[in-house]
Amino acid sequence: MAGDDVKLLGSWASPFSERVQVGLKLKGVSYNFADLDISPGKPKSPELLLYNPAYKKIPVLLHHGQPIAESLVILEFVDDQWAGEGPSLLPKDPYQRALARFWAKFFDDKCILPLWMSLWTEGEKQKGLMAEAKANLSIIEGELEGKKFFGGEEIGFVDIAVICILYWIDVVQEAVGVSVLDSERHPAACRWMKDLLGAGGAVNGLLPPREKLRAYFEGNKEGFRARMNALYG
Numbered sequence: 001m002a003g004d005d006v007k008l009l010g011s012w013a014s015p016f017s018e019r020v021q022v023g024l025k026l027k028g029v030s031y032n033f034a035d036l037d038i039s040p041g042k043p044k045s046p047e048l049l050l051y052n053p054a055y056k057k058i059p060v061l062l063h064h065g066q067p068i069a070e071s072l073v074i075l076e077f078v079d080d081q082w083a084g085e086g087p088s089l090l091p092k093d094p095y096q097r098a099l100a101r102f103w104a105k106f107f108d109d110k111c112i113l114p115l116w117m118s119l120w121t122e123g124e125k126q127k128g129l130m131a132e133a134k135a136n137l138s139i140i141e142g143e144l145e146g147k148k149f150f151g152g153e154e155i156g157f158v159d160i161a162v163i164c165i166l167y168w169i170d171v172v173q174e175a176v177g178v179s180v181l182d183s184e185r186h187p188a189a190c191r192w193m194k195d196l197l198g199a200g201g202a203v204n205g206l207l208p209p210r211e212k213l214r215a216y217f218e219g220n221k222e223g224f225r226a227r228m229n230a231l232y233g
């Protein structure tokens with residue numbers, strides 16, 4: 001807020017960086033955005049290596065020059081630092097708070113890699129990853145049953161964590177010509193995603209335009225395929 005010095009090292013093309021941007025925007029916090037080029041083959045920025053030597057990954061938030069890394073950790077920091085500004089991202093009740101952290105962690109640990117790697121693999125390997133993604137995402141979907149948002153009536157921590165990734169998966173699957181996320185396999189997630197992104201939705205207009213993102217991944221698809229298989233294949 002006024003007097004705060006907030007800088008985000010990120011990339012417009014990163015869903016993890018986007019989680020932080022959505023959190024800051026919902027809270028109404030002004031920030032400077034350093035849009036780093038994380039395309040495959042590009043050297044890492046010295047600023048990133050300086051502030052996140054442990055993981056060497058974006059996003060990194062600098063608050064008065066103090067670095068914080070890891071998107072979920074940053075989101076929690078944003079919620080605490082600007083408590084009282086905009087909506088609370090995490091529930092106040094300790095048990096509900098713990099549950100929100102649990103589901104965000106489960107999504108990160110069990111859903112992201114099989115969803116993402118389904119896009120960059122083929123044959124039996126891809127089939128196995130798709131089955132794993134479907135099984136784990138169905139568990140997450142169970143959490144949405146009878147609710148508008150993961151957080152209940154208002155958008156919260158888990159919604160932000162999940163929407164950024166699923167939006168990317170939805171766009172990138174189009175760019176690479178693979179289908180891993182659809183309303184037949186994941187009806188609750190697709191319904192929830194449509195509500196959030198559509199006219200009047202809580203993140204409508206906050207995420208990068210679909211066409212821009214699709215073109216970026218389409219243009220870099222061979223580089224991403226090689227890099228993802230080298231890292232996780």
Ligand SMILES: N[C@@H](CCC(=O)N[C@@H](CS)C(=O)NCC(=O)O)C(=O)O
Binds near residue numbers: 013059070
């Ligand atoms: N667990 C991390 C993941 C961050 C991450 O994977 N960042 C990617 C961009 S999407 C990155 O920095 N990639 C650059 C690289 O690995 O060289 C978080 O939640 O912040």
